[in-house]
Amino acid sequence: MPVDLSLYLVTDSTPAILKGRDLCTVVESALQGGVTVVQYRDKTNDTGVQVETARKLHQVTKKYNVPLLINDRVDVALAIGAEGVHLGQDDMSFIEAKKLLPENAIIGISTSSIEEARKATADGADYIGIGTMFATSTKTNTKSVIGTAGTQVILDAIKDSPIGTVSIGGINHSNVQRVLYQSQSPKKALDGVAIVSAIVAADDPKASAEHFVELIRNPPRFAQVSNPPRANEAEALLNEVPQIIRKMVEVHPLVHNMINFVVSNFVANVALSIGASPIMSPYGDEATDLCKFDGALLINMGTLTSESVSNYLKAITAYNDRGNPVVYDPVGAAATHIRRNAVTQLMAGGYFDLIKGNEGEIRQVWGSSAVQQRGVDSGPSTLDGNQKAMLARDLARRERNVVLLTGATDYLSDGERVIAVENGHPYLGQVTGTGCAIGTISGCFLAAHRSDRLLAVLSGILMYEIAAENAAAKEYVRGPGSFVPSFVDELYAIRTAAANGDDSWFAGRAKIHEVKLDNVKPTTSSSLGFPASPTSPIPVPRQFFSSTSTTRTFYTNPSILTYNLVTAAIMAVTTRASRIRKKPPNVTMQVTNIKPGNPALFICDIQDKFRNGIYEFPNLVSTTEKMLRAASTLQIPVFITTQNRAKLGNTVPELQQHLNGPHIRADVDKTLFSMITPEIEKLLPAPDSAPLDVIIVGIETHICVTQTTLDLLERGHRVYILVDGVSSINPEERGIALARLRDAGAVVTSSESVLFEILGDAAHESFRAVSGLVKETKETTKGALGVFSKI
Numbered sequence: 001m002p003v004d005l006s007l008y009l010v011t012d013s014t015p016a017i018l019k020g021r022d023l024c025t026v027v028e029s030a031l032q033g034g035v036t037v038v039q040y041r042d043k044t045n046d047t048g049v050q051v052e053t054a055r056k057l058h059q060v061t062k063k064y065n066v067p068l069l070i071n072d073r074v075d076v077a078l079a080i081g082a083e084g085v086h087l088g089q090d091d092m093s094f095i096e097a098k099k100l101l102p103e104n105a106i107i108g109i110s111t112s113s114i115e116e117a118r119k120a121t122a123d124g125a126d127y128i129g130i131g132t133m134f135a136t137s138t139k140t141n142t143k144s145v146i147g148t149a150g151t152q153v154i155l156d157a158i159k160d161s162p163i164g165t166v167s168i169g170g171i172n173h174s175n176v177q178r179v180l181y182q183s184q185s186p187k188k189a190l191d192g193v194a195i196v197s198a199i200v201a202a203d204d205p206k207a208s209a210e211h212f213v214e215l216i217r218n219p220p221r222f223a224q225v226s227n228p229p230r231a232n233e234a235e236a237l238l239n240e241v242p243q244i245i246r247k248m249v250e251v252h253p254l255v256h257n258m259i260n261f262v263v264s265n266f267v268a269n270v271a272l273s274i275g276a277s278p279i280m281s282p283y284g285d286e287a288t289d290l291c292k293f294d295g296a297l298l299i300n301m302g303t304l305t306s307e308s309v310s311n312y313l314k315a316i317t318a319y320n321d322r323g324n325p326v327v328y329d330p331v332g333a334a335a336t337h338i339r340r341n342a343v344t345q346l347m348a349g350g351y352f353d354l355i356k357g358n359e360g361e362i363r364q365v366w367g368s369s370a371v372q373q374r375g376v377d378s379g380p381s382t383l384d385g386n387q388k389a390m391l392a393r394d395l396a397r398r399e400r401n402v403v404l405l406t407g408a409t410d411y412l413s414d415g416e417r418v419i420a421v422e423n424g425h426p427y428l429g430q431v432t433g434t435g436c437a438i439g440t441i442s443g444c445f446l447a448a449h450r451s452d453r454l455l456a457v458l459s460g461i462l463m464y465e466i467a468a469e470n471a472a473a474k475e476y477v478r479g480p481g482s483f484v485p486s487f488v489d490e491l492y493a494i495r496t497a498a499a500n501g502d503d504s505w506f507a508g509r510a511k512i513h514e515v516k517l518d519n520v521k522p523t524t525s526s527s528l529g530f531p532a533s534p535t536s537p538i539p540v541p542r543q544f545f546s547s548t549s550t551t552r553t554f555y556t557n558p559s560i561l562t563y564n565l566v567t568a569a570i571m572a573v574t575t576r577a578s579r580i581r582k583k584p585p586n587v588t589m590q591v592t593n594i595k596p597g598n599p600a601l602f603i604c605d606i607q608d609k610f611r612n613g614i615y616e617f618p619n620l621v622s623t624t625e626k627m628l629r630a631a632s633t634l635q636i637p638v639f640i641t642t643q644n645r646a647k648l649g650n651t652v653p654e655l656q657q658h659l660n661g662p663h664i665r666a667d668v669d670k671t672l673f674s675m676i677t678p679e680i681e682k683l684l685p686a687p688d689s690a691p692l693d694v695i696i697v698g699i700e701t702h703i704c705v706t707q708t709t710l711d712l713l714e715r716g717h718r719v720y721i722l723v724d725g726v727s728s729i730n731p732e733e734r735g736i737a738l739a740r741l742r743d744a745g746a747v748v749t750s751s752e753s754v755l756f757e758i759l760g761d762a763a764h765e766s767f768r769a770v771s772g773l774v775k776e777t778k779e780t781t782k783g784a785l786g787v788f789s790k791i
């Protein structure tokens with residue numbers, strides 16, 4: 001039965017959301033506002049009350065000719081003759097529900113991965129709920145937060161099916177248009193959004209629903225129509241650049257900079273010199289007024305503080321709502337946990353017309369957990385030109401915006417066209433703020449010319465980099481110091497020439513070409529949990545200086561640290577262990593000082609049935625519990641297996657309470673001895689991504705732990721076996737297995753040692769929490785080491 005999913009209301013009877021009001025009254029008000037489907041979701045009342053409430057709700061929904069679906073409970077749906085049900089992955093299966101329900105009943109299934117979506121599609125579900133879009137306090141035990149990027153991947157995977165789709169989780173008036181716009185894959189879009197709190201908790205559910213209807217019907221103000229490709233795109237663009245520069249000078253746009261304090265003055269001068277009007281304001285609330293000048297907003301997170309992200313989000317919302325351009329410069333995106341979290345929050349919190357960064361930053365935004373950035377330097381480049389072009393294109397395609405990946409060659413893409421720019425001068429890489437100023441300049445051009453964002457940003461880059469070349473060529477410029485005033489002068493000179501209609505400064509100067517990627521495979525995601533980046537696992541040093549902002553200065557509060565160019569040592573350690581079963585003695589291993597920079601925790605078969613047989617089982621459980629708690633604090637992905645669960649029982653109850661949360665990536669029952677089952681294999685990073693640092697605990701050391709370790713080493717991952725976290729029935733087997741695995745290339749270490757290696761620094765944001773945990777568990781740690789350290 002075709003159903004209009006566009007505004008799908010999911011009810012909630014908890015006092016925090018319903019606020020003591022009558023559910024039927026709230027739902028009726030929402031129906032008056034335009035809700036198209038209602039799902040009765042009741043997690044608190046018992047069956048009798050649910051049947052009674054559902055019956056009353058049904059009277060209401062029937063008046064509006066809107067289907068009523070029942071969450072989880074096929075029996076309740078049958079009892080009241082509801083139009084259908086919504087089932088989660090742990091509820092009655094689709095097949096069973098189909099047997100019980102009338103032929104034309106609507107059945108929706110919750111999905112959060114490609115596999116679940118494909119299965120629901122193949123089974124014949126009417127629609128899928130795709131979630132969790134954004135973290136939400138309405139439901140805190142959701143499996144994974146997948147955002148627009150994850151949703152897009154799922155939609156793409158089922159693009160050939162007519163199945164209906166709705167997104168759920170954290171959707172409200174300020175993000176609904178972005179959700180619909182950014183999650184759209186080329187061939188399939190969402191059919192609607194499912195909302196709980198933004199309607200049920202609203203003071204006026206009718207007005208809330210009406211507002212949603214209005215927003216859903218219209219594209220966001222920042223939506224772009226893509227321009228048809230032209231035969232000679234680079235040349236066509238170049239023909240337009242001078243007039244775009246003239247336009248920017250005439251418009252005299254306001255550029256609102258939320259920028260790091262180190263470069264603020266320089267950037268303001270650059271903006272003035274090109275004819276724009278800069279304002280530096282880190283105060284989010286001010287954006288409500290500032291956005292009315294219809295200029296651009298720049299978010300540059302170079303000197304992030306504990307208040308920055310909330311201020312940025314306020315400003316982004318104000319500019320997004322007004323449809324004014326927002327530029328994101330994720331300075332030092334991969335450098336620290338704080339910055340990585342900030343990237344996640346900001347990417348989920350708003351729309352960026354342009355994301356601009358060096359290779360390391362753009363890779364972090366793409367989602368690679370492999371990126372290790374030192375300060376805000378890009379770090380050693382691991383991508384060749386085509387790969388950078390592809391990364392810029394694929395990020396722009398995914399986010400439906402424009403991406404500028406800066407470096408000796410800049411790569412600029414709107415998801416279709418990719419333009420490489422080779423202008424600039426090495427002095428730019430020697431002056432603090434020259435990279436940041438590109439973000440500001442781009443904002444000015446985006447504000448002045450909105451119909452083609454790629455052309456706008458390209459015009460800004462060319463003005464900037466040609467000015468740098470002109471400045472460096474002056475005979476009085478002897479180095480970066482004298483370069484700066486000359487550069488500001490040259491920007492001003494181009495602005496003046498442009499204002500006078502003189503384009504001679506531009507003739508023959510632009511060094512750009514279009515990069516054709518027709519035969520290059522897109523950047524792929526091996527799974528939603530581990531978005532792959534097109535990187536090689538072994539970084540190679542960069543050979544050249546940056547022309548723009550590959551290298552930047554690392555600012556931290558309160559002290560300012562400066563790291564210079566790309567001289568950082570490369571911490572590439574190759575673990576090449578061969579699986580002995582397959583390839584006898586040809587084993588090479590050069591691990592010297594590896595650090596678990598990309599950790600994952602593997603918990604192997606800690607099941608009830610083994611409790612009495614395994615040597616020192618309680619000690620093994622206490623170490624595992626500590627590691628699980630630390631994993632939750634540090635958000636380390638966790639993979640769990642059980643061996644033949646039906647026969648040997650579940651993971652022991654002591655650990656169950658720690659097996660929830662988005663960091664729990666898999667809980668798989670297996671018959672294989674190795675944990676690397678097909679399900680888990682699919683969740684591992686793609687072979688061309690950076691390896692994992694897998695920490696293993698569990699049983700038995702010489703069987704499942706051994707085979708898991710060998711499988712991981714064979715795939716190029718690094719493995720850390722915790723002596724105080726693995727055991728066997730015969731204690732002697734432990735020692736033999738650990739010695740063998742160490743020879744094969746694994747690191748045999750202790751839980752405490754690995755935790756402090758992950759922290760690396762007492763200044764780590766989680767240091768207090770983890771050291772507190774270590775202190776709290778010191779007795780059990782001592783007990784475990786007492787029995788397990790004698791290998």
Ligand SMILES: Cc1ncc(COP(=O)(O)OP(=O)(O)O)c(N)n1
Nearest residue numbers: 071072086087088089110129168194
């Ligand atoms: C439209 C829609 N999508 C997803 C869900 C979540 O359902 P489920 O996974 O069963 O979780 P609970 O709702 O039971 O907590 C939904 N209810 N509706």
Ligand SMILES: Cc1nc(C(=O)O)sc1CCOP(=O)(O)O
Nearest residue numbers: 131132136138139169170196197
């Ligand atoms: C019921 C539900 N299911 C989710 C999922 O991710 O499957 S999120 C969710 C709650 C959505 O509530 P709100 O609109 O208030 O954020």
